[in-house]
Structure formats: structure tokens, C-alpha cells
Amino acid sequence: xxxxxxxxxxxxxxxxxxxxxxxxxxxxxxxxxxxxxxxxxxxxxxxxxxxxxxxxxxxxxxxxxxxxxxxxxxxxxxxxxxxxxxxxxxxxxxxxxxxxxxxxxxxxxxxxxxxxxxxxxxxxxxxxxxxxxxxxxxxxxxxxxxxxxxxxxxxxxxxxx
Numbered sequence: 221x222x223x224x225x226x227x228x229x230x231x232x233x234x235x236x237x238x239x240x241x242x243x244x245x246x247x248x249x250x251x252x253x254x255x256x257x258x259x260x261x262x263x264x265x266x267x268x269x270x271x272x273x274x275x276x277x278x279x280x281x282x283x284x285x286x287x288x289x290x291x292x293x294x295x296x297x298x299x300x301x302x303x304x305x306x307x308x309x310x311x312x313x314x315x316x317x318x319x320x321x322x323x324x325x326x327x328x329x330x331x332x333x334x335x336x337x338x339x340x341x342x343x344x345x346x347x348x349x350x351x352x353x354x355x356x357x358x359x360x361x362x363x364x365x366x367x368x369x370x371x372x373x374x375x376x377x378x379x380x381x
Contacts, residue, residue: 223255223292225331226360229341232296233358236327240345241352248298249327252278254285255292282372292333293372299328330364334373338364 232253240247252264266277278295285293324344332338343358 251296253294254290256288295330
């Protein structure tokens with residue numbers, strides 16, 4: 221199965237932008253799209269209230285993906301990221317550390333799978349006076365570490381997305 225990962229990520233991002241526009245300040249999405257070698261993709265919408273719930277939800281998704289021999293997993297989450305975060309900020313981050321006063325809001329997608337170099341796509345936005353302003357372009361990062369997906373895809377990930 222041949223998948224244009226970047227194209228799929230950009231399509232998912234456009235869908236999420238529409239959700240932000242509709243939900244404005246209530247937008248809070250978590251979605252995982254899993255693609256299997258037999259061409260049967262499936263989508264999950266994990267629900268969680270805290271870091272422990274998030275870990276449990278994503279652990280179960282990874283277990284299912286492995287059991288179905290998934291070849292690609294794309295996560296979509298809303299997130300807050302700190303501009304110019306230091307390595308120490310990232311390493312010491314704990315759930316909720318980046319609040320509204322020191323972080324910007326983003327839609328963050330990650331793509332990973334066996335034989336792929338993990339990558340992310342991030343699009344920041346601000347909401348002011350009932351209007352959404354998205355950053356001009358999403359930012360792609362390659363070779364990222366995926367702490368969100370425990371033991372996925374394992375140590376065999378190589379190549380490019």
C-alpha cells in the first residue's frame with residue numbers, strides 16, 4: 221500500500237482547521253488514523269481528562285495497531301507549545317505546563333510507522349474577538365521522538381516520510 225504521508229497529513233489538517241473555526245475556544249481534538257497493509261484504515265477518537273488517561277488511551281491504540289500490522293499511524297491533537305522552548309523545557313515538560321500565558325495554541329499532527337522517519341506537522345493559531353487567525357504555513361519537523369505513542373513503531377523505524 222503506497223501512501224503519500226504528507227498529503228494525508230495536510231488533508232487531515234484542513235479538516236481540523238474547519239473544526240477550530242466552528243468550535244473556536246471549545247476546540248479540543250484527539251484523533252488517530254491508522255493505516256494497515258491490507259488497505260483498511262480506521263480512525264479512533266481517544267477521550268481523556270489527564271495525562272494518565274492519555275497514556276492509557278494511546279497505549280491501547282498502539283496495541284491494536286500492532287495486532288493489525290499497521291504500517292502508518294497519524295495522530296491529531298490540539299496542543300500548547302512554548303515559543304523558543306529550550307531542551308530543558310521539553311525534557312522536563314509535564315501535562316499542563318504550557319498554559320495560556322506562556323504558550324500558543326496549535327493543531328499538531330504526527331506520522332509514524334515501521335520503516336518511516338517520524339515527522340510532525342504543526343499549525344499555530346490565535347483566537348481573538350471571536351475570530352481565528354492561523355499561522356501562514358504549517359511547520360514540518362522530521363526525525364522527531366514520539367513520546368505520545370509508547371513502543372510505536374519500535375526501534376525499526378527508518379527511512380523517510
